[in-house]
Amino acid sequence: MxxxxxxxxxxxxxxxxxxxxxxxxxxxxxxxxxxxxxxxxxxxxxxxxxxxxxxxxxxxxxxxxxxxxxxxxxxxxxxxAPAADQRGRLVDLGHTIRDGLVTYPGLPEPTITPHLSRADSRSRYAPGTEFALDTITMLGNTGTYLDSPFHRYEGGTDLAGLTLETLVDQRAEVFHLTDASARGIRASVFLDRDVAGRAVLLHTGWDRHFGAPAYAHGAPFLTEDGAAYLVEQGVTLVGIDSLNIDDTESGGTRPAHSLLLDAGIHVVEHLTGLDALPPSGALFTAVPPRVVGFGTFPVRAYARVM
Structure with missing residues (x-):
């Protein structure tokens, strides 16, 4: 419509x-x-x-x-009101992981190699039965991924400690910012909505550059005062379709990561497809595996548009 x-x-x-x-x-x-x-x-x-x-x-x-x-x-x-055929529609919000994918320029790319090929497996199983067992070597920061507090803080909650209640069916407030005139997303952007207990998703449109050199330069980010406001409001998660939740061109400080993760607020980076979501009403899900002593891992991020 x-x-x-x-x-x-x-x-x-x-x-x-x-x-x-x-x-x-x-x-x-x-x-x-x-x-x-x-x-x-x-x-x-x-x-x-x-x-x-x-x-x-x-x-x-x-x-x-x-x-x-x-x-x-x-x-x-x-x-x-959504059309009848759109009720409960699922929207995929993650990038596809493949061998050699460039997520963050300069970081290692994933490699996928066979551990047991289909041809080799035939000698191990009954005639007509075969399997492929593959090995993937990748950084936790690959594709669309979630940062847990352990990513930033030694004593923070790791992936194995995250509760499903903070990862599944989070009511989402989506801020469509593709026509913003500045890179930094400030607290004032959020003042007109109640974001307490919600997942805040920042749609900047920067995902159009994903995988290209342009993705690494001039990317939108959440400012320190924006992060502080979201912490104060008690959001559950903050996601962005950009290179990083922080400004990577301002030196080594990472105020958005520091503030959000210290408050136990999950961060999801490198989202895509946020243009398909309404400003309010969608349910957002991003679940990583339960890995002990690990802070970041790819997720299958998606939203249910009711």
């Missing part, structure tokens, strides 16, 4: 004095609102509701354009 957003300028006057001016504001339109019905007065009322404004005297909306565009999660705008 198509989704629409309003692009406009606005000036809002208040009955007790003062005004609010917005330029180039963008606002989701409700799914049951025909786009041709979204005139200046309708959009003005939606804008007031989205901003939670009180004692409004007048609303002047100008330069209005209605654009077919994926919703970003405007507050007070109810999403359209």
């Amino acid at each position: 198509p989704q629409y957003r309003a692009h406009c300028d606005a000036r809002i006057e208040f009955v007790n004095g003062g005004s609010l001016v917005a330029e180039g504001f963008r606002l989701d339109l409700p799914g049951d609102l025909p786009p041709e019905s979204a005139d200046e007065s309708v959009v003005g009322r939606l804008l007031v509701r989205h901003l939670g404004l009180a004692l409004v005297d007048s609303i002047d909306v100008s330069n209005l354009a209605i654009v077919e565009e994926r919703h970003r999660g405007s507050r007070g705008i109810e999403p359209a």
Whole structure:
């Protein structure tokens, strides 16, 4: 089902004095609102509701354009009900691991070699029965992977200590940031939503460069104040479709990793396909194997769109 957003300028006057001016504001339109019905007065009322404004005297909306565009999660705008054939739809959010895959430029690539080939196995089994046993050698940081606290802290919880309750069917808040003008994702991005107890997924669109040299340079990241805010709010997990949750071009500091993992908040890096998720309502899952004394491992990340 198509989704629409309003692009406009606005000036809002208040009955007790003062005004609010917005330029180039963008606002989701409700799914049951025909786009041709979204005139200046309708959009003005939606804008007031989205901003939670009180004692409004007048609303002047100008330069209005209605654009077919994926919703970003405007507050007070109810999403359209999904089509019947989309209820419970599964969306794969991980990269495929293959021999020689480059995940993070400069780190070792996985190698896959046969331990027992099908041809060699024929002599071990009954006629017509054969198996392939393969060996994969790879860094934990391969493909789409999850960081546990042990990745950053010696005494942190390792992969074997993670509970399924924090990994499976996490209610997701997806922030679509493909048109952001800055690399750093600050705390202010999250202020309009309740993220407590949720998985926060950062859709930057940087996954389009995955496997190419461009992936390693100029990647979006979560700022220190953004990480601190998510810790304060009590999120369960933070995922990003970029090179790293931190800015790898600012030296050796890793404030987002440090803050999130110290708080027991899992980090999932190198996601892909987040454009297919709504801003709210999906259930996110990313489960690594239970490995003792290990901090990072690939996951099959996916979301269920209800």
